[in-house]
Each structure stands twice: as C-alpha cells, then as structure tokens.
Amino acid sequence: MTPVWTENLAGYARSNGRKGIRNLVAVLAAADNVNPLARQLAARVPGVVCLPASYGRGQMGRDFEVTLRAMGGLAAHPNVAECLVVSFEPESSERVAARAHKLGRSVHTLSFLECGGLNECLERGSHLLRQLSSQACDAKRVPLKPDDLVVGLECGGSDTTSGLFGNPALGAFTDEFIDVGGTAVFSEPVECLGGEELLRKRAASEEVAERLIATVHEYDDLAREHGVDLAGTNPTPDNMAGGLTSIEEKSLGALAKTGSRRIMGVLDYAQPSPARGIWMMDAPAAAVENVTALAAGGAQLVCFVTGTGNPTGHPVSPTVKITANPGTMQRMAEHIDVDLTAMLGGSMNVLQGAQAIAARLAAVINGEATAAERLQYLETNISRLGPSV
Amino acid sequence: MALNSVRAILLEPNDDVAAVLEAVPAGGPIRVTHAASGKTVLDVAARQEIPFGHKVAVRDLARDNPIRRYGWPIGIATAEIRRGEHVHSHNMRSALSPAPRQQSTQITLRPAQWVRDLVQGCVEAAGASTQRASAMADAIAEAHLRGVETHGLRRLSPYVARLRAGGVDGNAHAQVSAMRALLHVDGRNGIGHHVAGVAARAASEAAREFGIGIALVRNSNHFGFAGYYATLIAAAGQIGIVSSNGQVCVAPEGAKRPVLSNNPLAIAAPLPEPDAFLELDLATSATSRANVVEAARLRMPLPSGWAQDASGKPTGDPAAALAGSLLAFGGNRGFGLLVALEALTGVLSGGVFADQVSSKEAAPNFPENTAHTFIAIDLERALGRDAYAQRLDQLVRKLKELPMHSGTPDIRYPGERRWRLRRERLRDGIPLSHADFEAATRLAKELGVAIP
Numbered sequence: 058m059t060p061v062w063t064e065n066l067a068g069y070a071r072s073n074g075r076k077g078i079r080n081l082v083a084v085l086a087a088a089d090n091v092n093p094l095a096r097q098l099a100a101r102v103p104g105v106v107c108l109p110a111s112y113g114r115g116q117m118g119r120d121f122e123v124t125l126r127a128m129g130g131l132a133a134h135p136n137v138a139e140c141l142v143v144s145f146e147p148e149s150s151e152r153v154a155a156r157a158h159k160l161g162r163s164v165h166t167l168s169f170l171e172c173g174g175l176n177e178c179l180e181r182g183s184h185l186l187r188q189l190s191s192q193a194c195d196a197k198r199v200p201l202k203p204d205d206l207v208v209g210l211e212c213g214g215s216d217t218t219s220g221l222f223g224n225p226a227l228g229a230f231t232d233e234f235i236d237v238g239g240t241a242v243f244s245e246p247v248e249c250l251g252g253e254e255l256l257r258k259r260a261a262s263e264e265v266a267e268r269l270i271a272t273v274h275e276y277d278d279l280a281r282e283h284g285v286d287l288a289g290t291n292p293t294p295d296n297m298a299g300g301l302t303s304i305e306e307k308s309l310g311a312l313a314k315t316g317s318r319r320i321m322g323v324l325d326y327a328q329p330s331p332a333r334g335i336w337m338m339d340a341p342a343a344a345v346e347n348v349t350a351l352a353a354g355g356a357q358l359v360c361f362v363t364g365t366g367n368p369t370g371h372p373v374s375p376t377v378k379i380t381a382n383p384g385t386m387q388r389m390a391e392h393i394d395v396d397l398t399a400m401l402g403g404s405m406n407v408l409q410g411a412q413a414i415a416a417r418l419a420a421v422i423n424g425e426a427t428a429a430e431r432l433q434y435l436e437t438n439i440s441r442l443g444p445s446v
Numbered sequence: 447m448a449l450n451s452v453r454a455i456l457l458e459p460n461d462d463v464a465a466v467l468e469a470v471p472a473g474g475p476i477r478v479t480h481a482a483s484g485k486t487v488l489d490v491a492a493r494q495e496i497p498f499g500h501k502v503a504v505r506d507l508a509r510d511n512p513i514r515r516y517g518w519p520i521g522i523a524t525a526e527i528r529r530g531e532h533v534h535s536h537n538m539r540s541a542l543s544p545a546p547r548q549q550s551t552q553i554t555l556r557p558a559q560w561v562r563d564l565v566q567g568c569v570e571a572a573g574a575s576t577q578r579a580s581a582m583a584d585a586i587a588e589a590h591l592r593g594v595e596t597h598g599l600r601r602l603s604p605y606v607a608r609l610r611a612g613g614v615d616g617n618a619h620a621q622v623s624a625m626r627a628l629l630h631v632d633g634r635n636g637i638g639h640h641v642a643g644v645a646a647r648a649a650s651e652a653a654r655e656f657g658i659g660i661a662l663v664r665n666s667n668h669f670g671f672a673g674y675y676a677t678l679i680a681a682a683g684q685i686g687i688v689s690s691n692g693q694v695c696v697a698p699e700g701a702k703r704p705v706l707s708n709n710p711l712a713i714a715a716p717l718p719e720p721d722a723f724l725e726l727d728l729a730t731s732a733t734s735r736a737n738v739v740e741a742a743r744l745r746m747p748l749p750s751g752w753a754q755d756a757s758g759k760p761t762g763d764p765a766a767a768l769a770g771s772l773l774a775f776g777g778n779r780g781f782g783l784l785v786a787l788e789a790l791t792g793v794l795s796g797g798v799f800a801d802q803v804s805s806k807e808a809a810p811n812f813p814e815n816t817a818h819t820f821i822a823i824d825l826e827r828a829l830g831r832d833a834y835a836q837r838l839d840q841l842v843r844k845l846k847e848l849p850m851h852s853g854t855p856d857i858r859y860p861g862e863r864r865w866r867l868r869r870e871r872l873r874d875g876i877p878l879s880h881a882d883f884e885a886a887t888r889l890a891k892e893l894g895v896a897i898p
Contacts (some may be wrong), residue, residue, distance in 0.1 A: 222455075254519065300518070302501070302535050305518070305521050309516040313457075403484070446611075
C-alpha cells in the first residue's frame with residue numbers, strides 16, 4: 058500500500074532518466090583558481106547556483122579521483138537542469154564534463170585559455186548562463202514516485218533528544234520509504250563504531266557485512282594513527298552527562314535514523330547507489346563535507362536530525378532539518394523544518410514523528426523551500442583525502 | 447500515581463532500559479511507555495535519583511549480562527541491577543573498550559636488528575637514500591633499546607608521510623661550514639636524524655681538534671630523542687650537550703596560545719664501563735602531549751600545573767588542554783630554561799624559532815625548519831678521559847651510598863635505567879606493544895616492504 062505522502066509528488070525529467078526536485082542552473086569551478094570567475098558569473102545571472110572548488114589542482118590518487126567523481130556527480134545532479142563547468146585550462150573542465158557524461162548528462166564548459174581574460178569569460182559565460190536559464194524552463198514536470206528518489210540521512214549536533222526521538226522517527230520514516238521502493242544513503246561510518254553487531258545482522262550478505270565493518274574500522278584506524286582512540290574517548294563527557302554510557306549506545310542512537318531494513322552495501326565517496334534500498338557511504342562525518350558527499354552521490358534531498366542545532370544546507374540537495382529539542386526549537390526556529398518537540402511531551406509517538414517528517418518532505422519535494430534554502434545558508438565542500446604536490 | 451509519574455521511553459519491546467524524560471528523585475514514580483505505540487509497559491519507582499535522559503532498568507539484570515537498548519546490546523552489567531535502578535557507568539560498561547586496551551598490552555619480542563631493518567626498508571621505500579634511511583633506523587632502534595618508545599616506531603608513519611608528501615627531502619645533503627670550533631650546518635630540509643648525526647659528528651671532530659666543538663643547525667626536521675646524539679658524542683670520550691626546538695606546544699602561564707616547543711636538553715658523559723653513560727634527557731614541558739591524549743582517552747583529569755586552556759586559564763580537562771597549551775615543567779624556572787634553550791638553538795642558528803617552526807601533523811608537505819644545537823667538550827683536553835670517568839663514577843657512588851629512609855626506591859643517576867634496559871634488550875630482544883607492532887608492519891605492507 059502506498060503511503061499518503063507519496064501521492065501527487067512531481068519532479069523534473071532529466072535526459073538520463075533520473076528526476077530532480079529542483080530545476081537549478083549551476084556554475085561549477087573545476088579548481089580553486091577559477092572560483093572568482095564562478096562567483097562573479099553566478100552574481101551576474103539571477104538564480105544561478107555557484108559551486109566553488111576547494112582544491113582541484115595538484116591532487117593525487119584517491120583524493121583526486123574522489124574530487125573528480127564528486128564534481129561530476131554535482132554537475133550531473135538530477136536537481137541541476139543545466140551546468141556550466143569553468144576552469145583555467147580547457148582540460149580541467151572537460152575532465153569534469155566527461156564524468157558528468159558517464160552519468161548520462163551533458164554539461165557546458167568554459168575556460169580562460171579558450172576565452173581570454175576575465176571580462177571575456179564573464180561576457181561569454183553570462184550570455185551562456187542566460188540561455189541555459191531559459192532552456193531550464195523547458196524541463197518537463199513529471200509525476201515522481203518513491204523509486205525515483207534517493208534520500209540522504211544525516212545527524213549532527215546530536216543530543217539526548219536525537220537518540221530518543223529524532224533518529225528513531227527518521228528511522229521509522231526510512232523503513233516505510235524503503236518498503237515503497239525508495240533509496241536511502243547514510244554515511245558517517247565513524248559514528249557506527251560499536252554498532253558492528255547491528256551492521257552485521259542488517260547486511261544484505263556476508264560480504265557486505267565484512268565491507269561495512271571494515272569501512273567503520275578504517276576510520277578507527279585512521280583516528281588511532283593520529284593519536285585519537287575513538288572507543289576510549291566516546292562517549293564524550295557531554296554525552297555521559299546526557300546519559301550515554303557506552304560507545305555502542307551512542308552509535309546505535311546514530312544508526313537509529315537508518316531504520317531496520319537490510320543494508321545493501323558500501324558506496325565510495327560520492328558514488329551513486331547502483332540499486333534501490335539503503336546504503337552506507339564511506340565519507341567523513343563533518344556536516345558540510347558529508348552532505349556534499351551525499352549530494353554528489355545523487356541524493357535529491359537530505360534529512361538531517363539535529364539536537365543542539367545545525368544550520369547547514371547543501372546548495373544542490375535541499376537539506377531538511379529535524380529536531381525534537383525544545384530549546385533548539387526556541388533558539389533556532391528559523392533553521393528547523395520539522396518540529397518533533399511534541400514527542401518529548403508524549404503527544405506524538407515515533408510513527409507520528411515519521412509522518413511529520415514525510416509530510417514536510419512531500420512539500421519540499423514539490424518545491425517548498427527548506428529553512429536552509431530560505432536563509433541561503435548553503436555550502437558545498439568536497440572532502441580532502443590526501444595531500445597535494 | 448500515574449498523574450505525577452515521570453515518563454520514560456522504551457525504544458524496543460525487548461530493551462532492558464528506558465530513558466526518563468525528566469529528572470526523577472529517589473522513590474519517584476516512573477511510567478515506562480513504548481516509543482512506537484505510546485502504550486504504557488510498566489510503572490516502576492526509581493531506586494535512586496535519575497537525571498533527565500538517563501536510563502532506568504525495566505527488569506532485574508544479572509551481573510556480566512548484556513544490557514539492551516535500541517534492540518541491541520549497548521554494554522555489560524558490572525553489578526547486579528534491580529528494576530528501577532539508574533543504569534550508567536557505575537553499573538555498566540562498554541563491551542568494546544576493554545578489548546583494544548587488552549590488545550595494547552600484548553607484547554611482541556623482536557631483536558633490535560628487526561626494528562632497524564623495518565625502518566630502513568620503509569624509509570627507503572618512501573624515497574630516502576640508504577645512508578639517510580640508516581640514520582633514522584639506528585635512532586629508532588636505539589629509542590626502543592633504551593625504553594624511549596615515544597620516539598620509536600610510532601613515529602615512523604608520520605615520518606614516512608612527510609617524506610612521501612615532500613615535506614622532508616630524503617636525499618638532501620646537509621651542508622657543514624666550519625669556522626674552527628664553530629660549525630654552521632644547513633640541514634637543507636633533510637631527514638632530521640641524518641642531519642643531527644652529521645652535525646653531532648662534526649662537533650665531535652672539532653672538539654677532538656680544538657677541545658670544544660659547537661654545531662648550530664638550521665633547516666632540519668624532527669631528529670628523534672636528543673639523548674641519542676648526546677651519547678653519540680659521549681661515546682667518543684667527550685661530553686655531549688644537545689638541544690633542539692620543534693613543534694610549538696608550550697605557553698607561559700596565562701598566555702592564550704603556545705609559543706615555544708618543549709625544547710629538550712640532553713647532557714651525556716662517559717662512565718668507566720663501556721656500555722654505561724650518564725644521559726640526562728629532559729623535555730621542558732610539564733608533560734608530553736601524548737600523555738594528555740592518553741588522559742583524554744581514559745577520561746582522567748590532568749594534575750595541576752600541566753596545561754592551560756585556549757583562554758590561558760589553568761585546566762585539568764585534557765580536551766581543553768589539547769585545544770590550549772602545555773605548561774613548562776617547574777613553573778617559571780622551567781619556562782626560563784626553555785626560553786634560554788631556544789636562545790641557544792633557533793635564535794643562535796640563524797634559522798627559524800619559536801612559533802615559526804611548522805607543525806608535524808598539520809602540514810606534512812611543508813618543511814618543519816627545526817633548529818638544533820650540539821656541543822662537544824673533549825675530555826682528553828679537559829682532564830683526561832679516564833680521570834673524568836673515574837671522577838664521574840665517584841659522584842655516582844656518592845649518590846648510591848646515601849643513607850635512605852626505608853621503603854624509598856634506590857637513587858638512580860640520569861641514564862641508568864636507559865642503559866640497563868639497553869643491555870637487557872640487546873640480550874633478550876625488544877618488547878613491542880601491539881599498537882607499535884601492528885602500525886609498523888601495516889606500514890611496511892602498504893609500502894611493499896618485506897617484513898624482516
């Protein structure tokens with residue numbers, strides 16, 4: 058039986074068969090040396106989203122691969138109708154264009170070496186972006202079903218209310234969403250340390266179980282190499298004061314947002330999910346990086362549970378903020394999309410919490426702005442996984 | 447009862463604990479409700495005061511049994527727990543955290559040659575020349591022989607990372623320019639152990655000729671433990687005095703950020719026996735950063751006088767200390783010694799000093815620009831090598847023969863423990879912690895180096 062919230066959803070058809078919930082025109086910098094160009098272009102044409110780069114030059118190995126994959130994923134994102142990739146030398150933007158092409162989307166490129174100086178780049182670029190903006194208006198609005206959607210799951214600024222209400226409510230929503238054919242991606246493997254037994258039981262196969270646990274332990278090893286013992290320093294004194302006793306308990310609280318369905322596998326950073334169901338993405342936990350990884354992997358929106366509050370949203374994937382903390386609801390109401398504080402008083406149970414999340418998601422999918430979109434509190438940043446030369 | 451009850455949430459039907467949604471006094475009524483259905487499962491009285499968000503047991507739990515929440519075990523009962531009791535760290539522990547700690551006490555015995563070969567292989571694989579890799583391999587093997595594990599294999603991975611990132615030049619040729627007894631050494635961003643070895647030998651040779659030799663080194667990198675170079679000089683029948691600057695971590699009392707490293711001072715001199723030396727080797731911080739990281743892991747408060755937070759206030763919280771600064775040992779006297787040592791190293795060498803030295807962790811592709819100072823005094827010129835060794839032995843015996851209050855440990859002279867350990871470990875092998883052994887062999891595998 059299809060739940061009520063999934064009725065009457067609509068999105069934008071893209072050439073590769075995916076559907077977007079926004080119809081953005083984006084300008085993406087292929088490296089940090091053209092960020093000023095990207096910013097000035099975005100400022101010239103109303104409505105254009107700017108996706109600056111943090112690095113992009115001199116990167117090597119997995120770090121470079123992840124950067125390219127993430128840039129390609131953002132350029133080809135279903136929420137993006139048209140994308141202009143800018144660079145200094147043509148090869149850099151063409152490299153990103155090739156990644157987008159692999160994902161079934163064509164993008165436009167522009168480089169200093171082909172154009173000349175900044176003024177010529179701005180002239181040609183803004184002309185092109187104006188054309189793209191009007192082309193974007195032609196995107197076909199089509200009905201959207203749960204199986205068209207990839208939803209990112211995230212929590213940050215977690216507290217007692219996250220583990221008790223916010224995450225279990227999102228978990229209940231996730232279960233229902235997976236059951237009607239949706240795809241969900243959670244991440245932050247570092248926050249699964251101590252939840253290995255749950256991951257093993259929920260893994261779709263023995264092989265997936267090994268991958269999940271190995272991914273979690275990689276972060277533990279990485280932390281150890283830098284002198285941090287995660288199992289020894291978690292729960293933190295703050296967590297302890299809030300009533301958490303063990304790292305298992307903390308991780309299970311974070312994993313509660315992922316519901317109870319079988320975990321299909323581990324995705325590398327910004328890798329699109331190859332099939333429906335729920336997946337774990339291998340990406341660092343810091344909010345901006347993590348939401349960027351989920352967006353670059355093709356998530357059309359992100360559900361973000363917070364306890365003490367977190368303003369972050371991604372410019373490409375609308376980020377829905379959920380809290381059950383009454384203090385946060387008072388202090389930071391303008392940043393919150395879903396108010397679950399009634400769960401604390403007992404007038405809302407977990408399933409009702411899940412319904413509240415679903416209702417808000419339906420509205421956001423159909424075009425209502427999230428708090429972060431309204432406040433333009435949007436940031437993108439691809440994780441740095443190694444040094445450059 | 448129900449009207450005044452505090453609500454507690456049971457997340458899954460088979461959970462052993464529920465979380466209370468308000469603080470409950472001892473004896474206060476609690477109504478446990480199931481999260482999904484909102485149905486009341488149980489009414490129970492709190493056996494102790496339970497703070498907001500904390501767990502109450504919904505059934506009796508036997509000691510050593512798992513405790514479930516979210517439908518999964520979250521830990522193990524460390525005591526009998528009765529229904530209505532507060533469940534927290536006093537009667538429950540993680541099932542995970544003891545495991546790595548037990549592992550860390552596992553010991554693997556390896557000969558010094560094993561450590562030397564493994565380091566040599568890894569450092570060469572990271573692009574360093576054989577001779578330069580060998581300088582680091584000797585210093586790291588010596589650190590383990592003398593029980594200075596803090597400068598042993600656990601440093602290898604960051605050293606290799608810096609070599610591979612280009613932060614250290616594995617083939618640089620340290621340049622020595624001599625003005626009689628005074629030598630200037632430009633490390634040219636080479637491996638610190640190699641540069642320090644070159645400088646220590648140059649100072650020692652100058653002392654042989656002039657009675658004293660001083661090498662001032664700039665543009666070097668982390669060289670391991672200072673005592674090693676002081677005893678290199680002492681083994682040539684000289685007194686060795688060594689200092690260095692390094693990564694910034696120490697602040698004067700009240701300062702909001704660190705400004706100096708914990709510059710070590712090492713002084714070594716030969717004793718009559720061939721394999722014993724006086725070897726003083728002290729860092730000038732009240733403690734090492736590694737000790738603060740360990741305290742954070744164990745959630746232990748720091749003793750006063752160790753550290754201050756980022757606002758310059760004294761702190762016992764290891765997390766606040768890590769964000770702030772370490773203090774010098776011995777209050778203002780220690781800080782004074784530290785400043786004077788920096789005046790003799792970074793400042794005197796003409797290289798980089800104080801907070802201009804790069805952080806090892808933050809910038810692996812950036813030269814550290816460490817400065818060192820090596821002083822060698824030739825004993826043959828002073829009063830004869832053997833005469834000095836005999837007189838030093840007399841000093842040691844004066845210490846050893848002091849009448850002592852019963853129950854106090856024997857007096858040790860500086861370096862006594864290190865050289866006793868070294869003799870034992872040369873004979874029996876080096877005990878490597880599980881963490882050191884694992885990290886080093888994993889690194890060797892990554893680099894494709896055959897494990898000896």
